[in-house]
Amino acid sequence: MKAIFSAMALALIAAPAIAQENQLSNPDSDYVDTTSKKAWHATVERTERGHLIGNPDAEAQLIIFTSYACEGCHTFAFRGDPELDYALLAPGLLSVEIRQRINHPVDLPMSLLSQCGAPEKFKVNHSMFMRHQKKWREVWGNSGGFARTAWSRDTPAARAGLVSGLRLDDILARRRGYSRMDLNRCLTDRKAIAALRANSEADAQDFDLPTDPEGFAVPHFALDGELLQGVNSWDGLYEILAERFKPKPKSAEDELSG
Numbered sequence: 001m002k003a004i005f006s007a008m009a010l011a012l013i014a015a016p017a018i019a020q021e022n023q024l025s026n027p028d029s030d031y032v033d034t035t036s037k038k039a040w041h042a043t044v045e046r047t048e049r050g051h052l053i054g055n056p057d058a059e060a061q062l063i064i065f066t067s068y069a070c071e072g073c074h075t076f077a078f079r080g081d082p083e084l085d086y087a088l089l090a091p092g093l094l095s096v097e098i099r100q101r102i103n104h105p106v107d108l109p110m111s112l113l114s115q116c117g118a119p120e121k122f123k124v125n126h127s128m129f130m131r132h133q134k135k136w137r138e139v140w141g142n143s144g145g146f147a148r149t150a151w152s153r154d155t156p157a158a159r160a161g162l163v164s165g166l167r168l169d170d171i172l173a174r175r176r177g178y179s180r181m182d183l184n185r186c187l188t189d190r191k192a193i194a195a196l197r198a199n200s201e202a203d204a205q206d207f208d209l210p211t212d213p214e215g216f217a218v219p220h221f222a223l224d225g226e227l228l229q230g231v232n233s234w235d236g237l238y239e240i241l242a243e244r245f246k247p248k249p250k251s252a253e254d255e256l257s258g
């Protein structure tokens with residue numbers, strides 16, 4: 001069984017061959033830089049193709065290619081996000097850039113709404129929408145074919161209808177304080193629409209991301225600019241990050257001074 005990143009999952013998964021004091025879940029272990037005074041996991045800035053969360057000068061940079069209709073991305077949001085936040089983002093060891101992929105009819109409207117407003121709003125909006133997937137899928141599945149066809153058209157009216165039909169506007173208005181005017185402005189932002197589409201296509205080309213149904217059903221990751229081939233889940237990503245951030249062996253000088 002694997003060691004984990006956060007205390008939140010500690011009750012569920014036990015650590016393996018790593019000593020107890022060096023578990024990723026232990027804030028006093030060698031994994032975590034406890035000298036950092038800044039809560040880097042709350043730092044968000046826009047990038048050319050997405051949103052960067054964490055220390056922009058971190059020693060490692062992770063890109064997550066995701067979409068709101070991606071079922072594997074929904075699973076990752078529950079398992080991976082809290083772990084990354086606690087052990088690697090907060091102390092500034094890792095930065096995470098979220099880049100949206102556009103495929104399902106919900107992806108463009110939800111991406112527009114997630115980035116609506118100041119950059120610092122993005123992280124909570126994104127997490128909220130990702131965790132909301134099962135609920136909107138239920139509404140989508142129970143809606144008639146005519147409604148789904150109408151929502152899938154590439155028009156401002158169709159996007160507004162989808163957001164209203166799936167009650168996404170109610171969520172943002174009630175939980176995040178957006179006005180209907182705010183939401184309409186973001187849904188009809190032509191520059192943002194063009195950028196999201198262009199960025200999705202550019203990422204698929206630059207990183208050779210699969211565009212078949214299976215490829216859109218799981219998240220993809222790039223570490224320090226290199227796509228992690230065959231890594232599409234928290235379990236696979238965990239192994240790579242645990243190896244990258246494992247405690248460095250102590251030198252003879254360290255042993256003497258310790």
